[in-house]
Amino acid sequence: MATSPAKDIIQSIGGASNVVALTHCATRLRFTLKDASGIDQAQVEAIPAVLGAVPQSGDRFQVVIGGAVETVYNEILALPEMKKVGTGESADDIKAAERAKGPRGKFAGLDTFFEVLSDSFRPILGALLGASLFITFMALMATLGVIPAWNAPGVTLEPGWAFINLMWQGVFVFLPLMVAYNASKRLGADPWVGFGIMAVVMLPGFSALAATDGAQTVFDGKAAIVSIFGLPLTVTDYSSQVFPPLLMAAVLALLTKGLKKVIPSSVQLIFVPFLSMLVMIPVTAFLIGPIGVFGGAAIGEFLKSINDFSPLIFAIVIPLAYPFMVPLGLHWPLNAVMLLNIQSLGYDFIQGPMGAWNFACFGATAGVLVLAIRAKNSQMKQTATGALAAGLLGGISEPSLYGIHLRFKRIYPRMLVGCLVGGVIIGVGGGVTTNAFVFTSLLTIPAFNNIPLYAIAVAASFFTAMILVILSGYLSPEQKAEAAAQLAEDTAMEEAKHAPVAPVATPVAVASSTAAATAPAAGGTATLVATVLATIGSPVEGIVVPLDEVPDPVFSKGIVGLGVGVDPTGDTVFAPAAGKVLVAQPTGHAFGLMLDGGIEMLIHVGIDTVNLAGKGFDVKVKAGDRVEAGTPLVTFDRAIIEEAGYSLVTPVLVTNPKKFGSIDQAATGHVAVGDALLTVTAK
Structure with a gap:
C-alpha cells in the first residue's frame, strides 16, 4: 500500500521504471x-491529491x-526509485550553486578534497550521533552526582x-x-583493503x-620508538584518529591505480590487494x-593556543563563519579537528561556539514556522x-539550511545576529568545552562543561534569530506574491475539485454593473436580475472559444477555473483589468493575477506551451x-x-469561482x- 501521494501517483502510472x-x-x-496504454485513468484520479488525469498523444x-504541483513534483523526485528522473531544484542543486560561489567551485582539486572529507564522514554521522547521546547521558549522570x-x-x-x-567507545575507538x-x-581503492591496513596499527599486538x-x-609518554629491522617504528594510540586513515586512503588509491595498470586484469583480484597491503x-x-x-x-595545539589566549576569538569567529562554511562544505576539516582535540587534549573547545550557530539556525527555522x-x-x-x-533533536542543520535558509536569503542577516549574540555570551563567559x-x-x-x-548562550541565539525573522519576515516582495498565489491556487483547486462545473451562458443584460433590480415579466411576476460585479475585458485579440471547446480537458472541464478560451489573432497578451501579478512564469506561458475586487485569474497562453521553455515568449512583467x-x-x-x-x-x-454567483x-x-469577455456576478 502506498504511503504518500507521490508514491501513489508513480505506482498508478506503472512505476518508476515506466x-x-x-x-x-x-x-x-x-x-x-x-x-x-495500460494506465487506469480512474485509478489515477482516485488519488486524493489529484484533481484530474489527462492522457495525451503518444x-x-x-x-x-x-497549486501544490511543485511540492508533489519534488516529493516524486525524492523517491529512491526516481533518482534519475526529473530536473527540479533539489538540495543538491542548491549545494552545487553555493559551492560555485566559493573556492570549491573554482578549483577542481580543492573541490575533490572536500568531497572526500564529506564522503568519509557522512555515512558514519548516524553512528557518531548515537554514540554522542550515550556520552551525554554519562555526563548528565556525573553532573547529578549519580556516578563519579x-x-x-x-x-x-x-x-x-x-x-x-x-x-559509545566502539564507535569512537574504531573510528579510524x-x-x-x-x-x-570514495577514492576508488578497495575499501576492505583500506580497512585491513588501518586495522594493523590498532591491534593489541601492535600496541x-x-x-x-x-x-x-x-612525546610525554604518548608514543614509543621501537627498532624494527633497524628502522624506527613509532607506536602510539590510533583510537579516534582521523588524519592517518585519510592520508593512508589517498596513498592507497594512487598505488591501486598504478598496480592496475601493470597487473593483468585476470589476476588483479589476487595480486592488487596483496601488493597493496604489502606496501601500505x-x-x-x-x-x-x-x-x-x-x-x-x-594543528590542534596551534588552535588551542589561540583559544587559550582569548576564548572570545573562537566564540565569535566560529558561529559567524559556520553559516558560510557549511554550504561550501568547508566545515569538514573542523569536524576532524574536533575529534583530534578530544583524542589529544581530552576535550574540544570548538563545539561550544558551533552550538551558537546551530541554535541560531534552528531559531530562524522556528520563526519561519510561526509565519507559515x-x-x-x-x-x-x-x-x-x-x-x-x-x-x-538531532543537531542537524542541513534540512534548515538547504530546505529554507538558502532559498530565502532574507533569513541570513537575522540568523547571523543570533550567531553573534550566542558567541559573545560564550566568549565573555570564558568559553565552554x-x-x-x-x-x-x-x-x-x-x-558541555559549563x-x-x-x-x-544557545537559548539567546535561538530566540534572537527567531524573533528577528518573525518581525521582519523571510519572504521578498516577489516571494510574498508567489506564496499568495500558491495559497490562492491551492484553495481554488480544492474548491473546484468538489464543485460542479458551472454552465457557460450568456448573461442577462443589465443597465448597471453594480445594481441589482427586479422587473415585472409579461405575466406580471417579478424576475430576478443577477448583480454583475465586474466585466472582464479580453486580454488578447482573437476568436472566442467556449470553455468546453478548449483543446485541453483540464481546462475544458473547469478543473482549474471557469471562463473561456481565446484563439489569438494578435501576438500580445495584456492585463484584462487593474490588479497585481501573483505569478509570472519565466517561460511566459502562464500568468496569475489578483484583480482589484478579489477576482483571481489565470491566463494560460496556448496549450502545453510550457514545453517550449520560454522560446518565443518575451515576458514583460514579474510577480508583485x-x-x-x-x-x-x-x-x-x-x-x-505553431511550428512546434x-x-x-x-x-x-477565474480560479476562485466559488466566491461568486456565476462566471459567464x-x-x-x-x-x-x-472587449467584454466575461461577466462575474454576485451570489
Missing part, C-alpha cells in the same frame, strides 16, 4: 512514459495537481555503569577503521610493541600514521516542522508588479508556437483587446 521524463507547469505534472500523460567523573584518570566505575560507558573504509571507497625491551618513550602496511605504520597523528596534534502557520502555508509549515525537529564529539542539539546540552553558560487594464504581460511568436505543433488557444479563467461568457466571435 517513467522516461517528468516536468511540471503551473498546475500539472507532465510525464513522458515508456508505455501509457506516451505522454498529465496529472493535474493544482566517568572520564577522569584513574576512575573505576561499577560494572553496570562501566558497561554503559562501553556503548570506519574512516579508512569510507575514504578508500604491545611499546613494551619491547629498548623501546624509547617520546609498513608505509602506514612507519610513516603515514605518525605524520597523521603528530601533524594533526600540532499564520499564513496557512501548509507546504512551508511541513518543511519547517521537519527541519526544526531534525535540528533540536566538551569531552566528547557531540551534535549540538537540545539532548546534548549536558555534554551547562548554565552554554544553555543561556502592479498592472492596469492594457498593461502588456507577454509578447509571443506565433510562428514558433502547439495550440495557441488561450484559456482566460460575455462575447462570441471576434474580440479586440479590452
Whole structure:
C-alpha cells in the first residue's frame, strides 16, 4: 500500500521504471512514459491529491495537481526509485550553486578534497550521533552526582555503569577503521583493503610493541620508538584518529591505480590487494600514521593556543563563519579537528561556539514556522516542522539550511545576529568545552562543561534569530506574491475539485454593473436580475472559444477555473483589468493575477506551451508588479508556437469561482483587446 501521494501517483502510472521524463507547469505534472496504454485513468484520479488525469498523444500523460504541483513534483523526485528522473531544484542543486560561489567551485582539486572529507564522514554521522547521546547521558549522570567523573584518570566505575560507558567507545575507538573504509571507497581503492591496513596499527599486538625491551618513550609518554629491522617504528594510540586513515586512503588509491595498470586484469583480484597491503602496511605504520597523528596534534595545539589566549576569538569567529562554511562544505576539516582535540587534549573547545550557530539556525527555522502557520502555508509549515525537529533533536542543520535558509536569503542577516549574540555570551563567559564529539542539539546540552553558560548562550541565539525573522519576515516582495498565489491556487483547486462545473451562458443584460433590480415579466411576476460585479475585458485579440471547446480537458472541464478560451489573432497578451501579478512564469506561458475586487485569474497562453521553455515568449512583467487594464504581460511568436505543433488557444479563467454567483461568457466571435469577455456576478 502506498504511503504518500507521490508514491501513489508513480505506482498508478506503472512505476518508476515506466517513467522516461517528468516536468511540471503551473498546475500539472507532465510525464513522458515508456508505455501509457495500460494506465487506469480512474485509478489515477482516485488519488486524493489529484484533481484530474489527462492522457495525451503518444506516451505522454498529465496529472493535474493544482497549486501544490511543485511540492508533489519534488516529493516524486525524492523517491529512491526516481533518482534519475526529473530536473527540479533539489538540495543538491542548491549545494552545487553555493559551492560555485566559493573556492570549491573554482578549483577542481580543492573541490575533490572536500568531497572526500564529506564522503568519509557522512555515512558514519548516524553512528557518531548515537554514540554522542550515550556520552551525554554519562555526563548528565556525573553532573547529578549519580556516578563519579566517568572520564577522569584513574576512575573505576561499577560494572553496570562501566558497561554503559562501553556503548559509545566502539564507535569512537574504531573510528579510524570506519574512516579508512569510507575514504578508500570514495577514492576508488578497495575499501576492505583500506580497512585491513588501518586495522594493523590498532591491534593489541601492535600496541604491545611499546613494551619491547629498548623501546624509547617520546612525546610525554604518548608514543614509543621501537627498532624494527633497524628502522624506527613509532607506536602510539590510533583510537579516534582521523588524519592517518585519510592520508593512508589517498596513498592507497594512487598505488591501486598504478598496480592496475601493470597487473593483468585476470589476476588483479589476487595480486592488487596483496601488493597493496604489502606496501601500505609498513608505509602506514612507519610513516603515514605518525605524520597523521603528530601533524594533526600540532594543528590542534596551534588552535588551542589561540583559544587559550582569548576564548572570545573562537566564540565569535566560529558561529559567524559556520553559516558560510557549511554550504561550501568547508566545515569538514573542523569536524576532524574536533575529534583530534578530544583524542589529544581530552576535550574540544570548538563545539561550544558551533552550538551558537546551530541554535541560531534552528531559531530562524522556528520563526519561519510561526509565519507559515499564520499564513496557512501548509507546504512551508511541513518543511519547517521537519527541519526544526531534525535540528533540536538531532543537531542537524542541513534540512534548515538547504530546505529554507538558502532559498530565502532574507533569513541570513537575522540568523547571523543570533550567531553573534550566542558567541559573545560564550566568549565573555570564558568559553565552554566538551569531552566528547557531540551534535549540538537540545539532548546534548549536558555534554558541555559549563551547562548554565552554554544553555543561556544557545537559548539567546535561538530566540534572537527567531524573533528577528518573525518581525521582519523571510519572504521578498516577489516571494510574498508567489506564496499568495500558491495559497490562492491551492484553495481554488480544492474548491473546484468538489464543485460542479458551472454552465457557460450568456448573461442577462443589465443597465448597471453594480445594481441589482427586479422587473415585472409579461405575466406580471417579478424576475430576478443577477448583480454583475465586474466585466472582464479580453486580454488578447482573437476568436472566442467556449470553455468546453478548449483543446485541453483540464481546462475544458473547469478543473482549474471557469471562463473561456481565446484563439489569438494578435501576438500580445495584456492585463484584462487593474490588479497585481501573483505569478509570472519565466517561460511566459502562464500568468496569475489578483484583480482589484478579489477576482483571481489565470491566463494560460496556448496549450502545453510550457514545453517550449520560454522560446518565443518575451515576458514583460514579474510577480508583485502592479498592472492596469492594457498593461502588456507577454509578447509571443506565433510562428514558433505553431511550428512546434502547439495550440495557441488561450484559456482566460477565474480560479476562485466559488466566491461568486456565476462566471459567464460575455462575447462570441471576434474580440479586440479590452472587449467584454466575461461577466462575474454576485451570489
